[in-house]
Amino acid sequence: MLKVALLGAGRIAKVHAKHIDDNPDSVLFSVSSHTTESAKKLAEKYRANVLSVEEAINHPEVDVVLIATPNDTHADFVEQAARTGKAIFCEKPIDLDIARVKACVKTINESGVPFMIGFNRRFDPDHSALQQALAAGEIGSLEHLQINSRDPSPPPKESFPGSGGIFRDMTIHDFDMARFLLQEEPVSVSTIGAALVNPEIAQGGDLDVIVVTLQTASGKIVVINNSRRSGYGFDQRIEAHGQRGSLQVDNLPATSLVKSSEECGTQAQKSPYATRDRYSEAFSAQWAAFIAAVKANKPVPITADDGLKALLLAEAAIESYKTKKVVSVSL
Incomplete structure (x- = not known):
């Protein structure tokens, strides 16, 4: 124990x-x-x-x-x-x-x-299945990856000063997910963004709506969409398009119940509104993987180097936004 x-x-x-x-x-x-x-x-x-x-x-x-x-x-x-x-x-x-x-x-x-960085989304059953399907070549060579990640609401005001901003605090999860799925490293980063959700975020010099484009040396393209506001729950969707088809991970509703009636048409259940709910299985599996590695004296699944590379992509995204240019990156 x-x-x-x-x-x-x-x-x-x-x-x-x-x-x-x-x-x-x-x-x-x-x-x-x-x-x-x-x-x-x-x-x-x-x-x-x-x-x-x-x-x-x-x-x-x-x-x-x-x-x-x-x-x-x-x-x-x-x-x-x-x-x-x-x-x-x-x-x-x-x-x-x-x-x-x-x-x-x-x-x-x-x-x-032993040191492990907390990128829990790799351990989500759906994301893990997507990675395995891509690695197995189920849709041939990957060409385009679309990652949508939108929070239900902005973080508390008191967390702004130490967060490092949207790219280091929020998009960093999506940078890691892109690396997890791509099977090769991005070599360029391009960013646009705005502050449309919360005036306090704008006053602090940060953004709350952003789009980041990554590209690998072989030409694979990743588009990351982030927003600090989603009125319909925690929006976490990924689409991978390849030479022979596509793979998708959709939002998880609270239950699979779907209501159809004359009055309301067809209504599905809302998605969870909190990270702990959407990624409960991922958090559990992440911790189990870490503990198992420590007990067996084996390498951990996600290293300090993974944390560094995700942050390098975040820094390149910040530079691209400020300069309005495509930024080259070497990981």
């Missing part, structure tokens, strides 16, 4: 706490947060200890450190945990600065500790 120190007590930390507790090979040992009351409440739910970050990382009984704190704190905590020799699971991104990420990856590699 691996004992886990959870750093963070916010929305994503609560999701991780549930899956730590559900897994038969892990137990939540402690919760650490600058918001003491939130840490106490979460710890009480899972019969865990409340410790400071330093106490948790250095505690002799802790086997794994799970980092689910604000984005701009990740690298420091990763390096502290790596130096203790503990296994590390870190929510994306490793940091908001490329140079800082590279230094952190160097520390991880030198320490030799």
Whole structure:
């Protein structure tokens, strides 16, 4: 049974706490947060200890450190945990600065500790099936990939300063998904965007509606559509078009119930409105894969290098938006 120190007590930390507790090979040992009351409440739910970050990382009984704190704190905590020799699971991104990420990856590699970055969508059953079908050549060579990802509503205002903006905080999932499905790396990035959803996002210098185009050396094209607002639920759709057909992943309704009547025509159920609901299976499978790798002393499925490459694409997208030019990238 691996004992886990959870750093963070916010929305994503609560999701991780549930899956730590559900897994038969892990137990939540402690919760650490600058918001003491939130840490106490979460710890009480899972019969865990409340410790400071330093106490948790250095505690002799802790086997794994799970980092689910604000984005701009990740690298420091990763390096502290790596130096203790503990296994590390870190929510994306490793940091908001490329140079800082590279230094952190160097520390991880030198320490030799298991380290996995949290790109849970790879573990979604539908996305996994899509990747396997593409790899098996079911539609021949992939030509065009369309990724639609729209949140039900913008994130809380208090999360703006440390998020790094839409490309580093939101689109980074889609950059990783593109790499997961493409089977080759993008070499160019082009971006357009606007702030249409929330005036506070615009005032902060960020965007909330964007379109990113990626292209590989062989010519494969990926189009990513993002928005911070979707009035019909968490919009997560992917279409892959190839030389012999197409593959699609559609939104998941709350249930498969469809109502047909004279009054309303045909109505399907709404999609989930929260990440934890849409990707519940993915979060569980992600954690199970990490724990299994740590216990068996085998490589983890998603590495620090994957986190770095996704962030490099985010930085290229930002540069493209600012310069209004296609930006070359080497991963």
